[in-house]
Amino acid sequence: MNMILLHPSDFHDPGLAVLSDERARHICQVLKAAPGKVLRIGLLNGSLGKGTVLSVDQQTVCLQCVLEEQVPPKPKIDLLLAMPRPKVMKRLWAQLAALGVGRIVLVKADKVERFYFDTHVLEPDFYNARLIEGLQQARCTHLPEVLVRKRFKPFIEDELDVLFPNALKLLADPAGERRLGDFSWGERRVLLAIGPEGGWTAYELEQLQEHGFELFGMGERILRTDTACVGLLSTLAEALNHG
Amino acid sequence: MNMILLHPSDFHDPGLAVLSDERARHICQVLKAAPGKVLRIGLLNGSLGKGTVLSVDQQTVCLQCVLEEQVPPKPKIDLLLAMPRPKVMKRLWAQLAALGVGRIVLVKADKVERFYFDTHVLEPDFYNARLIEGLQQARCTHLPEVLVRKRFKPFIEDELDVLFPNALKLLADPAGERRLGDFSWGERRVLLAIGPEGGWTAYELEQLQEHGFELFGMGERILRTDTACVGLLSTLAEALNHG
Secondary structure (H helix, E strand, O other), X not given: OOOEEEOHHHEEEOOEEEXXXXXXXXXXXXXXXXXXXXXXXXXXXXXXXXXXXXXXXXXXXXXXXXXXXXXXXXXXXXXXXXXXXXXXXXXXXXXXXXXXXXXXXXXXXXXXXXXXXXXXXXXXXXXXHHHHHHHHHXXXXXXXXXXXXXXXXXXXXXXXXXXXXXOEEEEEOXXXXXXXXXXXXXXXXXXXXXXOOOOOOHHHHHXXXXXOOEEEOOOOOOOOHHHHHHHHHXXXXXXXXXX | OOOEEEOHHHEEEOOEEEEOOHHHHHHHHHXXXXXXXXXXXXXXXXXEEEEEEEEEOOOOEEEEEEEXXXXXXXXXXXXXXXXXXXXXXXXXXXXHHHHOOOEEEEEOOOOOOHHHHOOHHHOHHXXXXXXXXXXXXXXXXXXXXXXXXXXXXXXXXXXXXXXXXXXXXXXXXXXXXXXXXXXXXXXXXXXXXEOXXXXXXXXXXXXXXXXXXXXXXXXXXXXXXXXXXXXXHHHHHHHHHXX
């Protein structure tokens, strides 16, 4: 935990946050913070800042908080991900939040087993805790928005254009001849699509391309979903910020 | 498993491989391959090819193998990694092999606990199995070479320059003002250094820079070792191949 992420409901008075959950335990037992200690804080979907420990006991920590005026920019990348096996998705949440993603859409595809969706890993309480873990690791405040869509076709036909109206839509595919560096995005958001382990079907690829997705190649290596997600998001962020 | 990796010892006659281990089980039970089926194969540290199933029973699979003449190029990136927690390293092996690394040096650093080295995760039988799993996933044949060094100073002073004589040495550090895209590497190999979760000490940073490491920045996010490894290796591979 490289930052303590605060919720508006943690504030009893303006500038005074009172914590009595896992974060309090972390401040006491891991950081061993005594009164006077200054910690990095952030407000959920808001700005970063400093929190001075006012008091600590076993259950409760009081922090005097000063937040910066400027809110860090929201991540410019969104992710359309064919739902991976729950075990893989469980590990991915924190990494996605740490790397910075605005919105995560988990979608069914032909080569996604239906039972992948029957998992506690897709319950908001579960994934929000993991996402917040990732934000606290990376010192970011923007909680990714999560959408779960168990039907591919209605999502692509009815929702995709509404949710991502002006995005540059990119799809990693072995057939892609262009590379990430070949695209110009200007100020547009980027929506990155990552398929299932077995790949999208020809029909799905056609649908995605009809709805604006452009193919790009990433070399010949076939990567596991989690490796591909982390690798592509990192490469894309570097290209977006310093292309 | 997107490729069956063969060892020279699997060949009884030239062109005839006989398998009776986990690979045979995979070919029977997962791929459900019958005689005549053509599988992608690769020779350890050699070329890719095709293997035609000649016979299958519960224990043994015979493959008629045809290998390509050309051996794929060896990955151009090496990794100097401060030993992470064993749990993290356990998950990293396959991903490192899948992403493509020539040589992996695991080194002690001040903020690496000594007991991290007392683990089965660093036994060759364990890590080679994981590395081969990654190669078979990514369809690559080059098995990374692994070195474990429990003392930082002797490694840096006595071995580093010998092992990596002409490499461009890069070190991810928040203080780095240059970005990956700012370096030119030509035909040189790249040695990428990734520090412990708590960072290198000032002394370690000084030593590394004295031995030719150049700093580069990757943004303000603080990433877990495994996320950082996968992200940096991907970004670097993309820059190397298409910069």
